Amino acid sequence: MEELGSLLLVREPGALTGMADALTAAGYAVTSSLLADVLADRAGAPDAVVLDAVCTPAQRAGVIEHLGGALPVLVATDGDPALVEPHLSAGVDAVLPPFLPPLLRARVESARELVRLTTGSTTSAQAAEQARIEKELQIGRDIQEGFLPRTLPQPAGWDIAARFRPAREVAGDFYDAFEMVNGRRVGFVVADVCDKGVGAALFMALIRTLVRSGAQQNVSMGWMDEAGDRSGRDWLSGEASTRKRALPSIGTGPLLNAVAGASKYMTDNHLEQGYFATMFFGMIDPKDGALLYVNGGHNPPAIVRGDGTRQDLPPTGPAVGMLPGVQFRIGEAKLERGDTLFAYTDGVPEAKDEDGRFFGEARMYALLEQPVETSAGLLDRVDAGLHAFVRGAVPFDDITMMAVRRLPAGET
Amino acid sequence: MPFDATLSTEGQVATITLTGELDAAAAPAFRARIEEAAGASPERLVLMAERLSYMSSAGLRSLVFAKQKMGQAVDIYIVAAQDPVIETIRLTGFDHSVIMQEAYVG
Structure with a gap:
């Protein structure tokens, strides 16, 4: 299987059994961490994150922030499907069993694409603002001349x-x-x-x-x-x-x-x-x-x-x-x-x-x-x-x- | 040397000790100290300038700003300034608005 990049799986103890194996089979280099420990970890930012949906949206945001922000993220649960609802309504995609490798891969990659697009558009908005400021300064310079x-x-x-x-x-x-x-x-x-x-x-x-x-x-x-x-x-x-x-x-x-x-x-x-x-x-x-x-x-x-x-x-x-x-x-x-x-x-x-x-x-x-x-x-x-x-x-x-x-x- | 400005207030005297080069980039930090000093409503502002190696026109503008901020009743002392700094102050005539001293005499 080709290597698609690093992926951090954050879960509660005993939850999401089989998820790590499925993600590995999908082509990711998976590391696992417990929800209780992840904020103490000092590992570098992974290419994507799969989070146990049992966490609150605020916790999810905290984990992403801790990892450096603007990361592709999915939530997943093998427990109560209702757990994913607050995440879905916040615009975060969710996966439910069965955790099939091709399915997981498609969902993780689409989350990555979404981040690429949104951060890309932020950059172009900043570039546009920068260009506008430079244009104003150029006008100022012309007037000053x-x-x-x-x-x-x-x-x-x-x-x-x-x-x-x-x-x-x-x-x-x-x-x-x-x-x-x-x-x-x-x-x-x-x-x-x-x-x-x-x-x-x-x-x-x-x-x-x-x-x-x-x-x-x-x-x-x-x-x-x-x-x-x-x-x-x-x-x-x-x-x-x-x-x-x-x-x-x-x-x-x-x-x-x-x-x-x-x-x-x-x-x-x-x-x-x-x-x-x-x-x-x-x-x-x-x-x-x-x-x-x-x-x-x-x-x-x-x-x-x-x-x-x-x-x-x-x-x-x-x-x-x-x-x-x-x-x-x-x-x-x-x-x-x-x-x-x-x-x-x-x-x-x-x-x-x-x-x-x-x-x-x-x-x-x-x-x-x-x-x-x-x-x-x-x-x-x-x-x-x-x-x-x-x-x-x-x-x-x-x-x-x-x-x-x-x-x-x-x-x- | 990087610019530094530290404020200490004792009674009615606010003292700002200046180090390094006071140029346009450093001026905002100096102004923040002046604002802080003005907040204590001192009767006198003493600028210890022994280790201030340079002052640009932007730095001088901060001094003019200090004079405005403190009001005419507050005397500003510039103490032990180095020659280039004295020269900048004298050239523009601002030496008439402040008290220049080699050593602080209160």
Whole structure:
């Protein structure tokens, strides 16, 4: 007789005599256990179970659970045929004497087929649910991509490039670049909404919109009075010599409005959710390379000078949306011809290799300090350095980078 | 090192001792401890951070959450934090919302 698999027979003492032999003759490798002992047995799951119908449906379920669940099961009795009724009504097949091997075989195999079909359909239901979730996330990702600029402005004499690689389907990072003040300035933003996943992605969409909309409104500086800063000078930080300027430069209103406005909106409306974004918002005058910026708690971007030296642009205020009633200052710097500003999110220095070591700022800076040919080339170089470092490690954080390069004299 | 956060409460002071890396994966466990600590309505939350080697923005979000949860009247102390953790807190300006100490002085 061919071997059809293992079968566990569970019965009361003295009951189902001849069943074990009949099942063996039907082609199964039979082990027997007493109903009283089966829950103490630690044997592996058999391919099928035949249970003495004297057990209650609850006991039957307990035995199947103990054996690992989702097993083909039949009940049988050579006593009162009424014993099988509660099992039948629970959808479990039953056999009564005479226990003929071909009959037993047909019934056991049909029970196995039933389990194959039902567990198979569970799996396909799970697969369908999984596919649905993935489809929703893909939609989320597509929509989120719509919150990133399709093209970056490229004012004459400048070269701007960006990289964006989310660790998951949706990201908390974003970047943006757009003209401001009727094309007289170019603004660019690199930001990182804290935390990950769908929550961060929703706040990314909100904060990006608030910042973009704030930056492109024509605003007066009047609202700043409300923020309690009447000194007229504190808004400008940086070198003492540059602070002497009494009048705000073009675009400072929209710049502050964008960042402080977004922060205020977040703390007024969403403080309880605890989301915030670190953000660097720079604004260049394409004509002379003057840079005004607000750094809201963000990893300091670096200006890489044509001679390889570096100037970091530290925070001028806290993370956007983290604390109510905060002030942001405007920082000042200048991009000379041949200088490149590199802005990034913490996914770059905090990228990990397979052993959990961080990429770190030192490696990143070393890559920045080599000569820069183009913005895209610089980003490719950092990207390649990251790839070589993390090797097979699963990316855990979003990675966003932007390079804003003022072309050397003679290049256009 | 795997993240761990243990809570002990003595009088009006809730102390959470942090170990390992507080990243997005670990943040829910930290938040559960904060919820637990908030349940005791302490006057002060002390985070012992000597063995906390790293904190991501998600970890920082948990701290912001702690500040919201506890209310402005509850002072949060961050004690003996390592440089990378201090750097993360300072960068975002959250150091103005908490009390950073090298050793706990109550």
